Amino acid sequence: MDIEAVRTFVAVADTGQFQGAAADLSITQQAVSRRISVWEKSLGVRLFTRTPRGAELTIDGQALLPHARELLRVAERAVASVRPGRRPLRVDVINSRGAQSGLMRGFHSAHPEVELDVLMLFEIETAVAAIRSGAIDASFRAVTAPGQSLPEDIESVPVLDEPLQLLVGPSHALAGARSLTVAQLVGHRIWMPGIVPGTEWGAYYDALVAAFGLSIEATGPNFGSDALLDTIADTPALATFMGEHTRLIWPAGHGLRRIPVTDPTPVYPHSLIWHRDNPHPALTALREYLGSAQPNQPESEAWKPAWAAADPHGR
Structure with a gap:
């Protein structure tokens, strides 16, 4: 699973905007849209609905969000386990x-x-x-x-x-x-x-x-x-x-x-x-x-x- 796509999905969910997620991740808005689009095609579901106020999670997106957060926590623990100064x-x-x-x-x-x-x-x-x-x-x-x-x-x-x-x-x-x-x-x-x-x-x-x-x-x-x-x-x-x-x-x-x-x-x-x-x-x-x-x-x-x-x- 593409961890950067997971990270981007969580950022959009937290900010409610593709532009806001792009600013948080220091990438372009187009890159955010591309990552989300590729991941939606891979999963076979829509994760966000675009609205005048930004991006809202679909039902599938809401179901995925807690698992996505846990994936990021697991990824961080995996990196910390081998990072000098962070591991025993x-x-x-x-x-x-x-x-x-x-x-x-x-x-x-x-x-x-x-x-x-x-x-x-x-x-x-x-x-x-x-x-x-x-x-x-x-x-x-x-x-x-x-x-x-x-x-x-x-x-x-x-x-x-x-x-x-x-x-x-x-x-x-x-x-x-x-x-x-x-x-x-x-x-x-x-x-x-x-x-x-x-x-x-x-x-x-x-x-x-x-x-x-x-x-x-x-x-x-x-x-x-x-x-x-x-x-x-x-x-x-x-x-x-x-x-x-x-x-x-x-x-x-x-x-x-x-x-x-x-x-x-x-x-x-x-x-x-x-x-x-x-x-x-x-x-x-x-x-x-x-x-x-x-x-x-x-x-x-x-x-x-x-x-x-x-x-x-x-x-």
Whole structure:
């Protein structure tokens, strides 16, 4: 359906004159008459009766008018849904309980006027493709793992180096420690079923194992964080890593302990990536917020893979 014909029909109905509608629409009276005539032929009915006072709606025109108004409202909503500044800012955070979600919650508190759509994509390739297509505006990722590089039109900036903590049950041999060095973790079984080969977090933990000789197991299905917490609480020989800013809640009877790791502190590198030509005004506000609202960084020496500090474009 020709939206401009619908708009012209409503303008004539509102002003009661073809000339008045032409003035409102900034077109000629002849153009108004032509649009109405073409639409009447398409519908097979007369919409207006010309009178000495102007144009009056016919019975068919009166029946059509409320539907025409709704068509214009739908058209405006459709345009607004994709217009930068009028549609929500769409950001990928990978998961709902991690540091990235915490950063977005902080941004929302600081900028409640910005409407947000928070998504959870999986692979970095999927996120980059979504950014380039305009499906999302930005994504939090660890860039760039071995074998990965960002296209030239994708920008990135580091936003958070998140310290890792060891999570153990009450019967674990390390449960009484106030803090642990990386060397003290050697020989202990660290279970992380969420590690997926080929992902940037998989590459991170591969590098951690290679650097310090840790034993990280990713065996078994990943039934989610609740099942992981249950297993760690019930198995004295198992521990797991979690980010310092990860928000997890478990039953009081689990008796789980979160223990800081030091000398050095392994940190997971979070970066924000976006398309360099993205015009959404809230994207600038998000980048400025992330640059000014850094959580506390580790006091001890930090460790992260060499690739986390490399040029993300592979130059």
